[in-house]
Amino acid sequence: MLSVNFGKASEQCQDFCMGKKINGVFLKGMIGWVSKRANKYLSGQNLALNPDPGHLEALQNLKAALTPVHIAAILACLPEGLSEKSEAYTVYRDLKLTYATNNGELVTGSVLGLIFNYKAFRSYKASIYNGYTLAEQLGIDCCPYCNRHYTTTHHTYYVNDNGTAVEKRVFPEFDHFYPQKLHPVLALSFYNLIPSCTVCNTHYKNSRDSAHLFHPYTLHQHGAFRFTDFPKDVASLYGGGSAISIGFEYNCTDEMRIRLSNSKAFFGIKDIYDKCHGELIRDIIFKKIAFSKRYMEELAGAYTLTFEDAYKIVFECHFEDENVHKRPFSKLKKDIFESPDL
Known part of the structure; x- marks a missing residue:
């Protein structure tokens, strides 16, 4: 439920579509790659293998609807236009070749x-x-849906059974915000590819409809929603074995609130945090009580640090909104730290 749009998305989308020079090598963009595939599969030779007049006409119509200009519009379509873009190609969704x-x-x-x-x-x-x-260029290092699991990218090697070093590139799954099973034309659209963890992408999302969820490329401020209803003292934190039950508070438009609330339910955020991370929540609250904002300011002054650096030392995550997506539980930790009730 985090926003990953920090002003760089449009530039990254352009690189994705047009190509980019990285480490001295120019990587061809997706417009050219997809256009080449369209020409390959909708060429005269392949069309000749589909002689049924009605079927052939549909394939020819699709070819006319997938010029490089059309393909560019599909690949770079903004989040709010993805559903409409998919609808324009619905007639071809089940078309076989x-x-x-x-x-x-x-x-x-x-x-x-x-x-x-x-x-x-x-x-x-x-x-x-x-x-x-x-994945490498986006640098989204933590799942934007749950903010629990890393989605990092790295280049490494492993030794196979023959004793040979084999190059390996490790990178996260991409969730298709609009499932590719239902929206195949959006399978490579930049704003439809969301780096995500396996739990959110496979166990929660899969091919379920997501049209009414919060889209991670939607820009919102940190305070659009907050975790709330934390235990307020050490005794209630560690006494009696009481279970943690967090709440949510929204400070945004009605439309945004509905989408955020839908996402919270869709991905089971409250259920997961309450049942799986109660001990972590207690530890964070205890740390907030023990290390107040005043302490953080004193720590920063004593060691010539910025407040953000001092916060990072104590809570082991970033304070800045634009960096919350880089480490697990950063949103939860910041909301606990900023809670006026603790």
Whole structure:
């Protein structure tokens, strides 16, 4: 439920679509890559393998609807326009294509799935702006849905069974905000690809409808919602074994509140935090009580630190709103620290 839009999204989207020079190598953008795939699968040779007049006409219409200009509009479509963009291609969603593989074998598959191929996008290619590149450039190091798990990216090596060092690129899953099963034309749209943890993407999200959820690329301030209703003293924290039950407070428009509330329920945020992280919540509250804002200011002054640096030392996360997504539980910790009731 965190916003990951910090003013760089439009620039990153342009790099994703047009390509970018990274470490001295120019990586081709997605517009060219998807256009090439559209030309490949909707070429004369493959169209000839689909002779049914009605079917052939649909494929030809799709080819006309997937010029580089149209593809660019799909890939760079802003969050608020994604649903409408998908609707424009609904007629092609279940359209199949029989095509010839490189070895001459005839295969039938979803034509939009072949053109906007997410699996191929995740496969590392040194000359193309791929899934690893996108995750690395975005730098979203913690799941924006739950703020519990890391979604980091790194390049490493491992030794295979033959004793050979094999290059490995590790990067997070991308949640399709609009599920690709229902919206195949959006499978590679920049604003539809959300770095996320496996729990949120697979166990909660999967192919469930998300049209009424909060979109992580929506810009909102830290105070749009807050964790609340914390135990207010040490005795209630550690006495009697009482269970933690956090609350939520909203300070935003009605539309934003509804979307944030829907996301809270959709991803089971309250349930997970209450049942799985009660001990952590108690420890954070105790730390807030023990290390007050005044103490933090004294710590900063004693060691010539900024307040943000002192906060990071004590709470082991960032204080700045634009960096909350970099470490797990940063949102929870900041809300506890800023709670007027503690």
